[in-house]
Amino acid sequence: xxxxxxxxxxxxxxxxxxxxxxxxxxxxxxxxxxxxxxxxxxxxxxxxxxxxxxxxxxxxxxxxxxxxxxxxxxxxxxxxxxxxxxxxxxxxxxxxxxxxxxxxxxxxxxxxxxxxxxxxxxxxxxxxxxxxxxxxxxxxxxxxxxxxxxxxxxxxxxxxxxxxxxxxxxxxxxxxxxxxxxxxxxxxxxxxxxxxxxxxxxxxxxxxxxxxxxxx
Numbered sequence: 138x139x140x141x142x143x144x145x146x147x148x149x150x151x152x153x154x155x156x157x158x159x160x161x162x163x164x165x166x167x168x169x170x171x172x173x174x175x176x177x178x179x180x181x182x183x184x185x186x187x188x189x190x191x192x193x194x195x196x197x198x199x200x201x202x203x204x205x206x207x208x209x210x211x212x213x214x215x216x217x218x219x220x221x222x223x224x225x226x227x228x229x230x231x232x233x234x235x236x237x238x239x240x241x242x243x244x245x246x247x248x249x250x251x252x253x254x255x256x257x258x259x260x261x262x263x264x265x266x267x268x269x270x271x272x273x274x275x276x277x278x279x280x281x282x283x284x285x286x287x288x289x290x291x292x293x294x295x296x297x298x299x300x301x302x303x304x305x306x307x308x309x310x311x312x313x314x315x316x317x318x319x320x321x322x323x324x325x326x327x328x329x330x331x332x333x334x335x336x337x338x339x340x341x342x343x344x345x346x347x348x349x350x351x352x353x
Contacts, residue, residue, distance in 0.1 A: 181195075182232060183228025185221035185222070187212040190206070190225040191204045193229065196236065207329075207330045220318070222337055223315070296312065301337065302335075303336055305320055305324035305328060306325075306333075306336050307320070308340045308341070
């Protein structure tokens with residue numbers, strides 16, 4: 138499945154960019170437009186800081202695809218590959234949190250006006266301005282709190298491990314959540330970008346399957 142380049146994404150988790158009420162409205166509407174563009178693909182994505190690894194997830198946080206750049210060795214190195222993969226996965230989960238909050242914001246806009254208008258075309262005359270601003274700020278604060286909680290997830294011992302087919306990568310799970318990804322440096326060094334992509338996708342598929350099965 139081929140993906141295009143990741144679109145620039147406004148992060149509503151940082152509240153520092155917000156200024157006047159007019160700027161708040163403009164930023165929120167821009168974020169909703171970007172969200173609409175991403176929803177056409179039905180996926181969100183995250184990358185490691187170097188941009189070498191990207192993880193694409195659906196709205197439930199299930200991994201649909203992993204991409205690895207051919208120059209990954211120069212960017213993250215053999216020792217850093219597993220950590221970079223976890224960073225990309227974590228970034229994708231943050232994107233899901235933001236997308237969910239934006240959907241709530243869109244629903245709030247529709248409720249406030251008594252209809253389901255296009256947020257981009259909604260003017261101050263159509264809504265109670267103060268109500269809109271209150272709900273927008275509340276949503277932004279909720280996004281910020283969710284992302285901070287995600288970032289503060291404590292390091293916990295894993296309850297279960299899933300290993301990729303070659304054994305080069307290991308997914309560490311606790312309570313069904315991924316708490317770490319580690320790798321065998323010797324095995325990682327022997328694989329190219331395509332093989333590493335396949336290895337990562339294999340254990341993410343195994344993780345999705347494990348989550349879908351009821352516990353006995």
